Amino acid sequence: MDVKTLCLGVLTEGDKTGYEIKHRFEEAFSHFFGASFGSIYPALAELSRQGLVSCRSVEQDKRPDKKVYSLTEQGQRALLDELLATPPRHKVRSEFLVLMYFAHLLPPARVAAIIDQMIAHWEPVVAELERCAAGAACDKAPTPGTRFAAGYGRAVLGAALTYVREHKAELVDAIGEPAAEAMALAGE
Amino acid sequence: MDVKTLCLGVLTEGDKTGYEIKHRFEEAFSHFFGASFGSIYPALAELSRQGLVSCRSVEQDKRPDKKVYSLTEQGQRALLDELLATPPRHKVRSEFLVLMYFAHLLPPARVAAIIDQMIAHWEPVVAELERCAAGAACDKAPTPGTRFAAGYGRAVLGAALTYVREHKAELVDAIGEPAAEAMALAGE
DNA sequence: ACCACCATGTAAACGGTTACATGATTAC
DNA sequence: GTAATCATGTAACCGTTTACATGGTGGT
Numbered sequence: 195m196d197v198k199t200l201c202l203g204v205l206t207e208g209d210k211t212g213y214e215i216k217h218r219f220e221e222a223f224s225h226f227f228g229a230s231f232g233s234i235y236p237a238l239a240e241l242s243r244q245g246l247v248s249c250r251s252v253e254q255d256k257r258p259d260k261k262v263y264s265l266t267e268q269g270q271r272a273l274l275d276e277l278l279a280t281p282p283r284h285k286v287r288s289e290f291l292v293l294m295y296f297a298h299l300l301p302p303a304r305v306a307a308i309i310d311q312m313i314a315h316w317e318p319v320v321a322e323l324e325r326c327a328a329g330a331a332c333d334k335a336p337t338p339g340t341r342f343a344a345g346y347g348r349a350v351l352g353a354a355l356t357y358v359r360e361h362k363a364e365l366v367d368a369i370g371e372p373a374a375e376a377m378a379l380a381g382e
Numbered sequence: 383m384d385v386k387t388l389c390l391g392v393l394t395e396g397d398k399t400g401y402e403i404k405h406r407f408e409e410a411f412s413h414f415f416g417a418s419f420g421s422i423y424p425a426l427a428e429l430s431r432q433g434l435v436s437c438r439s440v441e442q443d444k445r446p447d448k449k450v451y452s453l454t455e456q457g458q459r460a461l462l463d464e465l466l467a468t469p470p471r472h473k474v475r476s477e478f479l480v481l482m483y484f485a486h487l488l489p490p491a492r493v494a495a496i497i498d499q500m501i502a503h504w505e506p507v508v509a510e511l512e513r514c515a516a517g518a519a520c521d522k523a524p525t526p527g528t529r530f531a532a533g534y535g536r537a538v539l540g541a542a543l544t545y546v547r548e549h550k551a552e553l554v555d556a557i558g559e560p561a562a563e564a565m566a567l568a569g570e
Numbered sequence: 571a572c573c574a575c576c577a578t579g580t581a582a583a584c585g586g587t588t589a590c591a592t593g594a595t596t597a598c
Numbered sequence: 599g600t601a602a603t604c605a606t607g608t609a610a611c612c613g614t615t616t617a618c619a620t621g622g623t624g625g626t
Contacts, residue, residue: 195477196585203484213605223483226476233586235607256594258605277488282478282496288414289383290470291534295411296391297527300465308470338556339485346479346545353541357534368526384613401577421614423579444622446577 195280197229197237202246202273205265212238212261222340225319225347238263246272294365302370309362316355323348383468385417385425390434390461393453400426400449410528413507413535426451434460482553490558497550504543511536 204210204218212235219229238261241247246269251259265273290312297305326344329336392398392406400423407417426449429435434457439447453461478500485493514532517524 195480200480203480206484206487211605212607213603223480226474226479228473228475228586230587231606232588232608239607254605258593260605273484274487277481277484278492280477280481282481282500284474284476284478284500285416286414286472286474287416288472289468290472291414291531292383292388292391292411293465293468293470294534295525295527295531296394296461296465297530298525299394299462304466312470312472337483337486338553339483342485342549342553343479343483345549346482346542349541349545350538353537354534357537361530361533365526365530399577400579416614418615419578420580420616427579442577446621448577 195276197233198241198246199273199276199280200227200229201234201237201241201263202265202269202276205247205263205269206273209262209264211263215263223343225323225351226343241269244272245269297365298369300369302366305369306362306366309358309365312358313355316351320348320351320355323351383464385421386429386434387461387464387468388415388417389422389425389429389451390453390457390464393435393451393457394461397450397452399451403451411531413511413539414531429457432460433457485553486557488557490554493557494550494554497546497553500546501543504539508536508539508543511539 200219200223201215204215204222207218210218212231215238216229216231216234219227219234238247238249242249242263246266247263248266249261249263252262253259290308293300293308294305323344327341327348329341388407388411389403392403392410395406398406400419403426404417404419404422407415407422426435426437430437430451434454435451436454437449437451440450441447478496481488481496482493511532515529515536517529
């Protein structure tokens with residue numbers, strides 16, 4: 195599954211410009227899928243070429259024209275086929291956890307700072323997902339899936355926050371006294 | 383941060399062949415970082431060229447020679463520099479959640495099957511992380527970071543499991559009766 | 571017979587990010 | 599004056615995956 199499929203997906207919620215699609219991506223699935231303009235615009239061009247979306251230019255006063263994309267019938271079929279064929283993968287790529295794994299090689303203050311950074315980063319995200327999962331917010335489109343995905347994010351990020359908060363001191367202390375184990379073994 | 387850094391990292395646990403590094407990757411960080419042979423072998427070659435690891439060939443009876451890599455002093459410094467310079471990112475790419483987001487476009491049975499698949503996939507992973515977080519298992523190398531990372535995985539995957547188990551029926555029912563909202567609005 | 575394990579590597583293809591290029595409008 | 603929002607696109611670069619190529623050993 196690639197950005198093209200996601201574009202088809204958001205277009206089921208209504209016609210949109212590339213710019214709007216990018217923002218929809220951010221508010222709806224930024225916590226489980228990323229996409230930048232550099233991948234969205236070429237994806238839309240390709241979908242248009244394949245006839246899976248149609249495109250009309252809309253004039254604007256004092257702004258350049260915008261291109262509004264719509265899902266075609268072919269596009270709807272292609273989306274369904276793609277969704278039915280997609281195996282449900284779930285990958286995490288976390289430089290944060292790599293850093294934590296090698297915490298013993300870093301200054302304890304740095305490790306503490308990294309954890310604080312993650313907490314500060316996650317807190318507003320969880321708050322936002324809480325609102326989405328509740329049904330309010332997230333624009334419109336309160337489909338069951340929207341709430342499920344937001345609820346998942348809330349549950350999982352909430353657990354992450356709780357975990358790092360509760361184990362920060364333990365980790366920082368442990369790497370601050372690297373001889374602790376040796377001393378324990380020596381009967382200290 | 384790339385595979386090269388991770389290779390330097392696992393080599394702090396002791397000398398290893400490319401093959402062994404791959405397996406270490408799998409048991410230690412498969413839940414937050416992926417790497418295949420196709421990226422590990424070239425990474426090792428490049429690190430060797432840069433003098434960050436040294437390499438000695440070891441003859442084996444009835445098997446081709448293996449190349450055992452060791453971290454050099456330069457490599458240790460490079461690893462530390464890289465770890466200190468790495469911003470703590472954390473990215474998720476989940477086709478599973480995309481599928482759930484668009485659940486209303488899929489047959490309910492398919493959605494249920496996908497969730498069951500994820501549960502079946504996550505269950506043994508959580509069990510393994512539980513053992514790692516407890517301190518036993520995960521080969522040796524029971525550094526504080528190892529336990530922190532495993533504990534994080536256990537907490538987060540555990541929350542994911544609980545969430546999908548508790549909300550599966552809700553989601554499947556909701557997409558099974560697509561007219562529910564409309565009927566409610568009509569006073570039904 | 572066949573599959574899994576050990577062991578190393580290459581090369582094409584893929585998909586995505588980052589940075590660049592342009593430019594008007596509105597608000598602080 | 600500086601930054602954010604609206605709006606579209608290109609191109610170089612990056613790192614990874616996938617598939618291919620090779621081949622002996624040990625178990626069922």
